[in-house]
Amino acid sequence: MTTAVRTRRGFTLIELLVVIAIIAILIGLLLPAVQKVREAAARSTCQNNLKQLGLALHNYEGSRGQFPPAAKWDFDAPAGSPTNYNRHSMFAYILPEIEQGTVANIYTFDSQWSTAPNRAAIATPIKTFQCPSATNPRFTTTSAGYQRATSDYAPLAGLNPQLANLGVIQPRGTSGYTEGGFGLGAYQGFFVNVWKDRDPTTRHGDVRDGLSNTIAVVECAERPKLFVRDKEIAVALEDLDNPDNSTNGSGQVTGAPWSQPRIQIVIDGFTPGANTFFGPRVINATNASEVWSRHTGGANLLYGDGSVRFLRDSITADDFASLVTRGAGDIARND
Amino acid sequence: MTTRPTLAALATALAVVVGCGPTDSPRQAVVPAQGKVKLKDGKVPEGAEVTLLPANDDSPDGVKPRGRVGKDGTFRLTTYPGASAEPDGAPPGEYRVAIRWTTRKRASAVDPDEGGPPGPPSLAGDRFGEKYSNPKSSGLRVTVAADGSLSPSVLVLVN
Numbered sequence: 001m002t003t004a005v006r007t008r009r010g011f012t013l014i015e016l017l018v019v020i021a022i023i024a025i026l027i028g029l030l031l032p033a034v035q036k037v038r039e040a041a042a043r044s045t046c047q048n049n050l051k052q053l054g055l056a057l058h059n060y061e062g063s064r065g066q067f068p069p070a071a072k073w074d075f076d077a078p079a080g081s082p083t084n085y086n087r088h089s090m091f092a093y094i095l096p097e098i099e100q101g102t103v104a105n106i107y108t109f110d111s112q113w114s115t116a117p118n119r120a121a122i123a124t125p126i127k128t129f130q131c132p133s134a135t136n137p138r139f140t141t142t143s144a145g146y147q148r149a150t151s152d153y154a155p156l157a158g159l160n161p162q163l164a165n166l167g168v169i170q171p172r173g174t175s176g177y178t179e180g181g182f183g184l185g186a187y188q189g190f191f192v193n194v195w196k197d198r199d200p201t202t203r204h205g206d207v208r209d210g211l212s213n214t215i216a217v218v219e220c221a222e223r224p225k226l227f228v229r230d231k232e233i234a235v236a237l238e239d240l241d242n243p244d245n246s247t248n249g250s251g252q253v254t255g256a257p258w259s260q261p262r263i264q265i266v267i268d269g270f271t272p273g274a275n276t277f278f279g280p281r282v283i284n285a286t287n288a289s290e291v292w293s294r295h296t297g298g299a300n301l302l303y304g305d306g307s308v309r310f311l312r313d314s315i316t317a318d319d320f321a322s323l324v325t326r327g328a329g330d331i332a333r334n335d
Numbered sequence: 336m337t338t339r340p341t342l343a344a345l346a347t348a349l350a351v352v353v354g355c356g357p358t359d360s361p362r363q364a365v366v367p368a369q370g371k372v373k374l375k376d377g378k379v380p381e382g383a384e385v386t387l388l389p390a391n392d393d394s395p396d397g398v399k400p401r402g403r404v405g406k407d408g409t410f411r412l413t414t415y416p417g418a419s420a421e422p423d424g425a426p427p428g429e430y431r432v433a434i435r436w437t438t439r440k441r442a443s444a445v446d447p448d449e450g451g452p453p454g455p456p457s458l459a460g461d462r463f464g465e466k467y468s469n470p471k472s473s474g475l476r477v478t479v480a481a482d483g484s485l486s487p488s489v490l491v492l493v494n
Binding site for chain 1: 359360362386388393395396398399401414415416417418419420433435465468469470471
């Protein structure tokens with residue numbers, strides 16, 4: 001009798017609850033770890049993308065003797081028709097070097113990037129231009145109703161010299177502005193903006209601070225949505241990298257498509273608490289044409305020598321400025 | 336009676352704990368403020384960018400009220416950009432002034448697909464030759480009064 005009872009005995013409710021509780025705790029421990037692994041994987045994919053861009057840039061340089069421009073603007077084409085000018089982004093120049101020959105074949109430099117002959121090309125999303133940590137819609141649609149694929153990376157053209165004038169960073173020399181020109185003088189970054197295809201762009205010798213001390217391509221993720229710190233906010237910010245006085249729409253940033261010349265950025269500094277430019281924060285403060293990534297604590301950056309490094313967002317504006325300038329004679333302290 | 340200091344100490348401790356981590360400097364009260372600039376010959380530097388730097392505060396994250404010069408030479412200051420492009424004003428006080436005029440002499444066609452008016456990136460040449468781009472050496476100063484009026488009311492620039 002007693003043996004029969006013993007063999008039929010199941011689990012008590014308490015025992016079941018304890019087991020369930022233990023399993024719950026184990027799952028609770030595991031989930032954050034899984035999230036971390038996923039984020040780490042996304043981060044290394046992102047670094048790999050930048051590495052590919054670095055190789056592409058050097059391939060381009062190897063065959064042409066100079067790097068592509070940050071953007072070609074062709075600004076003084078006769079006014080009248082929008083298509084009288086002919087502008088292209090840095091990413092368009094390196095399409096063949098990242099094995100996007102099919103897109104390169106349908107992209108024509110004879111026509112403005114946004115015009116009809118290029119609309120199939122610019123609607124093509126390219127994985128190498130996207131950070132997997134970012135969740136943006138990957139497309140922006142224009143008022144005319146066609147789509148443009150976006151990029152989470154941006155070529156860096158330099159520092160806004162007003163940062164030095166307003167005392168945010170140490171002065172580095174003259175700005176070297178020329179009437180109608182794009183040169184930023186001592187504040188020039190790795191890439192230069194040019195008017196025409198025949199204008200000289202960056203050569204190895206121009207990067208006097210050293211290729212390994214100069215940032216070439218940065219993360220600027222989630223455009224066209226506007227983020228300040230990690231919050232999407234509805235604020236209308238001025239587009240400082242464009243002197244025609246435009247204001248971005250509320251909660252919007254221009255320059256999201258990889259094919260848009262405005263994707264190139266100039267560091268302006270930011271004060272997140274006040275939502276204003278010319279502040280001390282340079283990484284992960286805002287994605288309004290500043291360095292911003294979805295990675296916790298910093299952003300991935302491609303240097304001129306093709307190396308990819310992760311910079312902490314606590315870096316001071318002045319140290320970062322040393323890494324941005326290509327020939328100011330300022331070598332950043334080791335981070 | 337003794338609970339009050341204890342409570343105060345607790346509140347302070349809490350404030351310290353909460354206050355740890357990155358803090359923003361507190362926002363200052365602003366009054367709607369607008370000023371005017373013109374060139375010596377009476378023309379208007381339309382599109383010039385006016386940036387104010389507090390006279391006695393050089394901290395990088397200090398307020399920097401900014402405004403764009405309109406057709407009639409007035410500029411309205413924005414200290415904390417909001418959801419609309421409507422300027423909010425500036426905190427009353429003394430400021431040093433930086434002015435840069437980078438709009439091009441010849442306007443070009445607008446391509447709506449650019450997401451706004453087209454333009455070369457960052458700042459072409461300053462049409463004042465960088466004379467006023469550094470607030471510490473520009474020689475321009477304004478005071479924003481409590482009612483939002485600026486003195487001097489008109490800044491006269493030499494092109």
